Amino acid sequence: MSYTTADPGPPALRLASTGTLTYGLSVGEVLGVSTLNGARLIAGRAGLERVVQRLNVMEVPDILSWVKPNELLLTTGYPLRNTPQSLDNLVADLDERGLAALAIKLGRYLDSLPAEMIAQADRRGFPLILLPNDVGFDDILNQVLTDILNRQAAVLARTEEVHRALVQIVLCGGGLQEVVDEVATLLDVAVVVLDGEQRVLAGAGPDEHVQAMRAFDAGRHAECGRGGCGVIGAHGTGDHLVVPVMAGGFDHGRIVAFSPAGTLRGTDLGILERAATVAALVVTKQQAVAAVESKYRADFLRDILAGRAGGDDRVVAHCGGFGWNLDRPMMVLVAELDGRPRGAAETDGKGRGKTAEPDGGARGVRGTEERSAQERLAAAWTTAVRRYDRGAAVASFAHEVVAVVGADGDDPAEWASGPVQAMVKEASSIFAEHLPVRRTFSTGISRTVTSPAALPEAYEQAVKAVRVGRQLNGAGARAHFDQLGVYRLLSLVSDPDELHAFVRETLGDLAADDEPELVDLRRTLQVLLETNLNVAETARRLHFHYNTLRYRIGKLERMLGAFTEDAHLRLNLTLALHVLRMRGI
Numbered sequence: 001m002s003y004t005t006a007d008p009g010p011p012a013l014r015l016a017s018t019g020t021l022t023y024g025l026s027v028g029e030v031l032g033v034s035t036l037n038g039a040r041l042i043a044g045r046a047g048l049e050r051v052v053q054r055l056n057v058m059e060v061p062d063i064l065s066w067v068k069p070n071e072l073l074l075t076t077g078y079p080l081r082n083t084p085q086s087l088d089n090l091v092a093d094l095d096e097r098g099l100a101a102l103a104i105k106l107g108r109y110l111d112s113l114p115a116e117m118i119a120q121a122d123r124r125g126f127p128l129i130l131l132p133n134d135v136g137f138d139d140i141l142n143q144v145l146t147d148i149l150n151r152q153a154a155v156l157a158r159t160e161e162v163h164r165a166l167v168q169i170v171l172c173g174g175g176l177q178e179v180v181d182e183v184a185t186l187l188d189v190a191v192v193v194l195d196g197e198q199r200v201l202a203g204a205g206p207d208e209h210v211q212a213m214r215a216f217d218a219g220r221h222a223e224c225g226r227g228g229c230g231v232i233g234a235h236g237t238g239d240h241l242v243v244p245v246m247a248g249g250f251d252h253g254r255i256v257a258f259s260p261a262g263t264l265r266g267t268d269l270g271i272l273e274r275a276a277t278v279a280a281l282v283v284t285k286q287q288a289v290a291a292v293e294s295k296y297r298a299d300f301l302r303d304i305l306a307g308r309a310g311g312d313d314r315v316v317a318h319c320g321g322f323g324w325n326l327d328r329p330m331m332v333l334v335a336e337l338d339g340r341p342r343g344a345a346e347t348d349g350k351g352r353g354k355t356a357e358p359d360g361g362a363r364g365v366r367g368t369e370e371r372s373a374q375e376r377l378a379a380a381w382t383t384a385v386r387r388y389d390r391g392a393a394v395a396s397f398a399h400e401v402v403a404v405v406g407a408d409g410d411d412p413a414e415w416a417s418g419p420v421q422a423m424v425k426e427a428s429s430i431f432a433e434h435l436p437v438r439r440t441f442s443t444g445i446s447r448t449v450t451s452p453a454a455l456p457e458a459y460e461q462a463v464k465a466v467r468v469g470r471q472l473n474g475a476g477a478r479a480h481f482d483q484l485g486v487y488r489l490l491s492l493v494s495d496p497d498e499l500h501a502f503v504r505e506t507l508g509d510l511a512a513d514d515e516p517e518l519v520d521l522r523r524t525l526q527v528l529l530e531t532n533l534n535v536a537e538t539a540r541r542l543h544f545h546y547n548t549l550r551y552r553i554g555k556l557e558r559m560l561g562a563f564t565e566d567a568h569l570r571l572n573l574t575l576a577l578h579v580l581r582m583r584g585i
Contacts, residue, residue: 024053024070024148027101027127033147035139038132039103043118046125050100053148055141069098072144074137077110087113091120091128101127103140108133155267162186163274176202176282180255183275187257187268193245193279195253201283205258213256216240239264243272247280255279297322298395301402304452305332305459315452324404325391331407331420332446332455334462335381335427336400337373337439338475373439377401377431384426388419402462404455407448420445424478440476442466447481464491471582486578499579506576508559522577524552525560529574533564 028048031039041048053070060066061079073094080087094102102121106112113128121128131140162183169178176193180202184191190205192213203210241257241264255276257264300318303309304326309318316327378396385392385403393404405420424443431441444466446458461481468487469479481488493499503511510522524542531537539549553564563569 024051025144025151026050027052027072027129029147030072030101030144031129033143035135035143036129036131038135040130042113042128042130043121044101044125044127045122047101047127050125050127052100052144055144057137057141064093064097067094067097067099071099072101072103073099074103074131074140076105076108078108081109087117091117091124091126095124095126099126101129103129103131105131105133155270158267159270159274162271163278166275166278170278170282170285175286176279177204179275179278179282180204183255183257183271186271187259187264189257189259189264189268191255191257191275193253193255196251201253209258209260212260213240213258216258217242217254217256241269241272243269243276245276245280245283247284252280252283294396297393298397301393301395301404302397305402305456307453307456309452312452319393322393323391324393325406326393326404326452326455328391329407329448329450330404330455330458331448332458332462333403333405333420333423334400334444334459334466335377335403335441336444336466336470337370337377337441338470339439374399374401377427377441380427380431381423383430384423387426388423400463400466402459421478428476442470442475442477443479444469445478445480464488468582486575487582490575490579490582503576503579506560506572507580510559511576511580521552521556521559522580524549525556525573526577528553528556529570529577 026048027050030036030052031041031048051070052072054068054072056067056071056073058073058075058079063073063079067073080090091102104110104113118128120126166179166182169182180191180193181204184204190203190209190213192203192205192210193201194214194217195201198214198217200210200214203213239259239262243255245252245255255272257268257272300309300322304315304319309315319326374396378394378401381396381401381403382394385394385405389405391406393402395402403423405423407420428441432438444462444464446461446465449455449458465479465481465484466477468484468491469477472487473479484491490499507522509515510518510525513519524538527538527541528535531541535546535549535553538544539546542549544552557563560573561569563573
């Protein structure tokens, strides 16, 4: 049998159960140390890349209770001298426990190894090493362990040096792109940082390599779940490294390195982990700055919509610093999530908050989901509006997103096919892309105004449009204030108590919801008015017998008056029913 040595190369590594990286020497590298010059590999050549983390000496027959993974086990065969039959199963037992290799001295206690043992080692790729008789175990232990420690120290020193360089970039004002550029230069590979939706936050390298990393991460994301596998050569490629970017328990994405030539080494993973830590700091800082800026912008826009931001000249000048153009004809768009849980704060159309009762113990979980959905809605609207109108003002309030956009005209027919409608469709498409549960939002659009002073009224119009539109058309409604018809007129009544009094006076007992029989009669009245008192059509819609409906009409007239003969009374009843339909808006 021939001697087997290995050329020095990158250190082997494994991902320990704690998630920390531990470096060692491959079996091939161990055979290359000077104290093992006379050693021979007699079986298991396929396992030369197995990792040696530690060494152990076999002193007892029941050694299986004392071995650990990644060990190189040394033995003279003394514990097995009286039980040579157990050698046949020893290789299988050691391999199943994750040992790296078995090194044995023959001649004193064992003359040879069984053929079945050697065959089994070859089948499993488990290295069997024949040690020279003139080498002591202490020499092997000292040299191999020293080499492992030296390798670890060198790797840690380089990693720490890289970490200091990356931190210095951040301290000098550099951002995510500068960090990625430095890592790509150090590793001489393409590097990209992706968020949770595979969007590129920063990248260095050819476009085709960036796209390859996005595709790889999408596949890895589906197979391993969010956060990354943290191993070399996932999916059998051998040319990718993936490390999650985590901060404060939150997953901010991944940092991915790609080498089409397969030049990534085990030591590069430690460098990429340090880069991920620095990237997490940068992302956290950017998010904090963006949150402060976003709050400042939202507060100022809220002041504008409440009419307390000052004169038009001041508002226009101040908004210019945000990149907003309010010196032109404008529309206000308001987008609200549908299906908002009870307990969420509402606004009264003037920025004043109204608080409902909390909805029990589920409020915390639902609150987190609502905040996440609201953030996605704000991001979707910001992206869509910026694509069509870079001078628009966009801000997220507590439970709505508000945009002030340029208006080409105040004709609703023009709006239906214009850029504002395109923004709504674009925002809907972006919002629906990555939601685990389907959510919708409704949108309200105001009339066109020509000055910042008129924006508070336009905002109220948009709020009324979104609420009335949802009430009339259901979730996902898109309504222009001028398209609300009679509901627009009713919404302009400033005193809601007056509307409620009108409903009670007109409908009497039918205005209440506490008796099912009265609610059913009110439904009959509504369908009668919708069909212009067509008894046959009403009976068909309600699935009543003709005589049953005639009886109901008589009962309604005894309660409300002769509405079948009085057109003014029918008008009042119709308006009262419309007001009831707007209840909760």
